[in-house]
Amino acid sequence: MLIDKEALSQPQSPQCISVIRVPLILYETLSVDTKNLRFESRLRVMLSWEDPDLSWDTSVYQHDTVVLPASKIWTPHLHVANGLETTMEVGNQDLLVYSNGTVEHMVIMNTVVGCEVNLYNYPFASDLCVIAFNVWALNGCGILLNFGRVKKSSAHSGDWLTEEVELTAHGGRDNRMYLGVSLKMRPxxxxxxxxxxxxxxxxxxxxxxxxxxxxxxxxxxxxxxxxxxxxxxxxxxxxxxxxxxxxxxxxxxxxxxxxxxxxx
Missing domain, CATH: 1.10.287 (Helix Hairpins)
Structure with a gap:
């Protein structure tokens, strides 16, 4: 019944904004290219949002949760504003839908971001690199991201150590968040x-x-x-x-x- 609705568009609301919750990001540094001054990272992003078209009456359908294929309903797409190369794929072909219309999903993002690492003290180099997230928004309509916490899944990547990963919001844009990655070279x-x-x-x-x-x-x-x-x-x-x-x-x-x- 839910699949037959073909809910492939963004959930509609009177405010023209859909809030996408990001309760957890698992971050991992894959590599740091000191020749071309860029670094590659992998992010496992947990997503949750409300879609009224995917809700149902539990008195009629006595199921509180169902599993649906991610390709049959609308799912949000995240962008990396300063990404040189970015790929986004589903972490699982299925997702979880609750009777009140809450959808839980996970995506995996691989991104390459340019970073002017301070190499003056090489091989004792360290610096802060930034990954900027944003989503589609235009004239007050679109998607708003509500971030939770971020966690490192691995601290070591070759000669580089990921010391800290922190989410910050600056620049005066509500639809953009910045993930600051503190990198330190192992000498x-x-x-x-x-x-x-x-x-x-x-x-x-x-x-x-x-x-x-x-x-x-x-x-x-x-x-x-x-x-x-x-x-x-x-x-x-x-x-x-x-x-x-x-x-x-x-x-x-x-x-x-x-x-x-x-x-x-």
């Missing part, structure tokens, strides 16, 4: 693959002055060290983060200071 891997080898190469260059290399053997040895350092830089070219408004100081330190030191 262990960059230190072992970048900083420590650099220190060891410098140490080998300094110690080479005390080695008993006579009869012109010192110059070939120093040339070997310089070539080793150049090869090291070529290997690390894909590891060093890209440049943005705040480039990492370690890039200039490797490209200029160390190379000049070796030449001298």
């Amino acid at each position: 262990e891997n960059p230190f072992l693959s970048l900083v420590l080898p650099s220190i060891l190469i410098i140490l080998a260059d300094v110690v080479s002055y005390a080695l008993p290399l006579d009869e012109g053997k010192r110059i070939p040895f120093k040339i070997t060290l310089v070539l080793s350092f150049i090869m090291f830089l070529n290997i690390l070219n894909n590891l060093l983060p890209g440049g943005g408004q705040c480039s990492p100081i370690i890039r200039e330190w490797h490209a200029c200071a160390l190379f000049i030191f070796y030449v001298l």
Whole structure:
């Protein structure tokens, strides 16, 4: 009976606004691309709303809840305003409908958002990235989001740690909410693959002055060290983060200071 109604449009109300409750968001950081200054995340969003067309009289139909296919009724669509790539899919092919018209649903959103991460102190970098949610609204009509709480489903993502996820509303728009994600880089891997080898190469260059290399053997040895350092830089070219408004100081330190030191 409910499916035959073909309720595929937004629930109508005298106020021309449908309130969509978001009681819970499960957040997970998938990856952080320091080359292109963007990060990818997955959000499992719980949704709940009222649809009068999907209510029924329990004295006639003695069921308090029913399960309906999500493709047969109207479900809200969320947007990420600052998303470069965003996909939204249903978390389950079915949803739950109560006799008073309350609908409970879950969707999964994968989004890629640009973020100018402050990389000046790389590999000890940290910053706040923002995901902006909005829905369809025009001239006082549309959808209004009412958010609840947000929870991290995983704190680790490669070299990055998700410290805190918080919902905020600013910018003067009622139909937009901002999910602030505090990211911090774990310096262990960059230190072992970048900083420590650099220190060891410098140490080998300094110690080479005390080695008993006579009869012109010192110059070939120093040339070997310089070539080793150049090869090291070529290997690390894909590891060093890209440049943005705040480039990492370690890039200039490797490209200029160390190379000049070796030449001298």
